[in-house]
Amino acid sequence: xxxxxxxxxxxxxxxxxxxxxxxxxxxxxxxxxxxxxxxxxxxxxxxxxxxxxxxxxxxxxxxxxxxxxxxxxxxxxxxxxxxxxxxxxxxxxxxxxxxxxxxxxxxxxxxxxxxxxxxxxxxxxxxxxxxxxxxxxxxxxxxxxxxxxxxxxxxxxxxxxxxxxxxxxxxxxxxxxxxxxxxxxxxxxxxxxxxxx
Amino acid sequence: xxxxxxxxxxxxxxxxxxxxxxxxxxxxxxxxxxxxxxxxxxxxxxxxxxxxxxxxxxxxxxxxxxxxxxxxxxxxxxxxxxxxxxxxxxxxxxxxxxxxxxxxxxxxxxxxxxxxxxxxxxxxxxxxxxxxxxxxxxxxxxxxxxxxxxxxxxxxxxxxxxxxxxxxxxxxxxxxxxxxxxxxxxxxxxxxxxxxxxxxxxxxxxxxxxxx
Numbered sequence: 001x002x003x004x005x006x007x008x009x010x011x012x013x014x015x016x017x018x019x020x021x022x023x024x025x026x027x028x029x030x031x032x033x034x035x036x037x038x039x040x041x042x043x044x045x046x047x048x049x050x051x052x053x054x055x056x057x058x059x060x061x062x063x064x065x066x067x068x069x070x071x072x073x074x075x076x077x078x079x080x081x082x083x084x085x086x087x088x089x090x091x092x093x094x095x096x097x098x099x100x101x102x103x104x105x106x107x108x109x110x111x112x113x114x115x116x117x118x119x120x121x122x123x124x125x126x127x128x129x130x131x132x133x134x135x136x137x138x139x140x141x142x143x144x145x146x147x148x149x150x151x152x153x154x155x156x157x158x159x160x161x162x163x164x165x166x167x168x169x170x171x172x173x174x175x176x177x178x179x180x181x182x183x184x185x186x187x188x189x190x191x192x193x194x195x196x197x
Numbered sequence: 198x199x200x201x202x203x204x205x206x207x208x209x210x211x212x213x214x215x216x217x218x219x220x221x222x223x224x225x226x227x228x229x230x231x232x233x234x235x236x237x238x239x240x241x242x243x244x245x246x247x248x249x250x251x252x253x254x255x256x257x258x259x260x261x262x263x264x265x266x267x268x269x270x271x272x273x274x275x276x277x278x279x280x281x282x283x284x285x286x287x288x289x290x291x292x293x294x295x296x297x298x299x300x301x302x303x304x305x306x307x308x309x310x311x312x313x314x315x316x317x318x319x320x321x322x323x324x325x326x327x328x329x330x331x332x333x334x335x336x337x338x339x340x341x342x343x344x345x346x347x348x349x350x351x352x353x354x355x356x357x358x359x360x361x362x363x364x365x366x367x368x369x370x371x372x373x374x375x376x377x378x379x380x381x382x383x384x385x386x387x388x389x390x391x392x393x394x395x396x397x398x399x400x401x402x403x404x405x406x407x408x409x
Binding site: 020021023028068071075076078086101102105172173174175176189192 | 216218223226282288290329337340382383384385390396397400
């Protein structure tokens with residue numbers, strides 16, 4: 001079912017909360033909504049493009065050297081995203097720093113190329129990439145929403161809670177681990193609840 | 198001397214790769230259930246990171262940086278933006294290829310020299326290729342801001358980042374071995390409680406913040 005390729009990445013096998021992939025960028029760029037959105041979109045672009053290219057040339061890649069081939073394809077799109085952000089959003093690019101070139105070692109992208117795009121057609125692979133990318137972006141936005149709201153009292157840089165004294169630790173490194181840990185626990189609990197019904 | 202001290206203390210404690218920079222979390226969560234395999238993984242990563250720092254620094258300083266202006270001139274432009282763009286473009290591709298071949302080499306070496314360790318590390322050894330800590334240290338070594346590192350400093354940074362990673366792995370595996378015996382609430386068992394513990398360790402490491 002083609003629609004299933006699109007929707008499975010968003011909730012049922014969400015890359016961050018269910019498959020536990022791409023944890024590093026999730027934690028590192030979730031300090032504010034802007035960086036999270038930029039990271040999510042950049043990763044989605046790379047994911048969709050590399051899935052399309054890998055599935056297009058999947059017949060031509062010899063089995064023994066497929067991983068290096070995938071890596072070169074992914075690195076090409078990562079470089080494009082990197083240069084685009086440096087050119088059009090230098091502030092955000094500066095803030096995300098090395099995590100933009102590090103998309104190249106993001107397990108979600110190599111994982112989808114190996115597990116899905118190398119075995120399926122172009123259309124299905126593109127849908128899979130969009131779905132997984134949306135799932136990743138959604139997860140990033142959820143974590144960064146909580147961290148920015150609780151840790152800084154702002155949303156998208158605008159103060160939204162007048163008179164609120166922000167819990168700064170949530171916006172710093174330890175808070176990222178705590179928020180993700182408790183969110184994973186919450187999703188486990190919700191999953192168990194639904195199964196029990 | 199001061200710079201070297203700053204690199205050592207900075208990478209091991211203050212901006213620990215796992216706890217403050219969020220690099221290398223997949224193996225950190227994946228292999229930290231037992232102290233012995235955590236230590237092995239830490240050693241493998243330290244080894245790869247040190248060599249990767251050395252090789253990527255040479256690649257950057259003597260190939261990419263030295264030849265980027267020539268390549269830009271060949272393509273008919275002379276702007277600073279084009280030069281920087283070309284460096285960025287070639288950096289990502291060349292580093293990942295160098296690191297991937299390095300990991301292959303370490304894997305072959307360990308299979309021959311330390312089969313027990315090789316079996317213990319299992320699938321995580323090839324995964325060092327996609328360990329963002331290795332690629333991360335290569336990138337951090339060769340970004341010009343704020344002050345460019347010398348070759349020796351870059352190698353030291355790679356080694357100390359690996360030691361910091363091993364330290365975090367060992368702390369975590371000690372805690373997780375004990376967690377096995379604790380009555381953790383069901384939804385938090387396994388990875389969620391590991392993240393919460395990591396958060397608390399990171400909180401403790403914030404105490405080092407004033408040192409450098």
